[in-house]
Amino acid sequence: MLSAGGGIEIGSNTLLGPGVTIWSQNHKYMSRAIPIYKQGWTYQRVVIEDDVWIAARAIILPGVKIGKGAVIGAGSVVTKDVASFAIVAGVPSRQVKMRPDSSWGTMEEEPHESAGLA
């Protein structure tokens, strides 16, 4: 589910797994005297760069920027920006490692046979 009131940018070749939710707005809650649902919204753009994999059921919160090539683990709640090529996981998500800087494979050598795209 994408809640795009504040804007969501999604780059090329980015994967969203099943059950991913991305939020670009929050309810305002500053007044205790007014029901939250009457206080309106704040909006913060979410930016997801190219070639990001957001695994199943991850939640991306308003204002987050996810750098190119990052991986978001299943079930993560992403509250802060994610560096390019970082792998983050958990609630709240933390960086667990970086993707290896390897020259393994090329698009020509590894066609997407399993996806029927070869």
Ligand SMILES: CC(C)(COP(=O)(O)OP(=O)(O)OC[C@H]1O[C@@H](n2cnc3c(N)ncnc32)[C@H](O)[C@@H]1OP(=O)(O)O)[C@@H](O)C(=O)NCCC(=O)NCCS
């Ligand atoms: C994020 C992911 C790709 C990392 O895989 P990996 O590179 O093999 O990483 P590892 O299994 O070595 O895990 C590294 C550390 O992160 C932790 N970790 C990995 N995935 C996690 C997750 N989703 N939530 C919380 N912690 C996680 C591991 O427990 C490990 O912690 P440790 O160092 O304390 O033992 C993988 O764990 C994942 O979440 N895959 C998503 C699967 C999925 O949703 N598939 C559907 C297609 S969208």
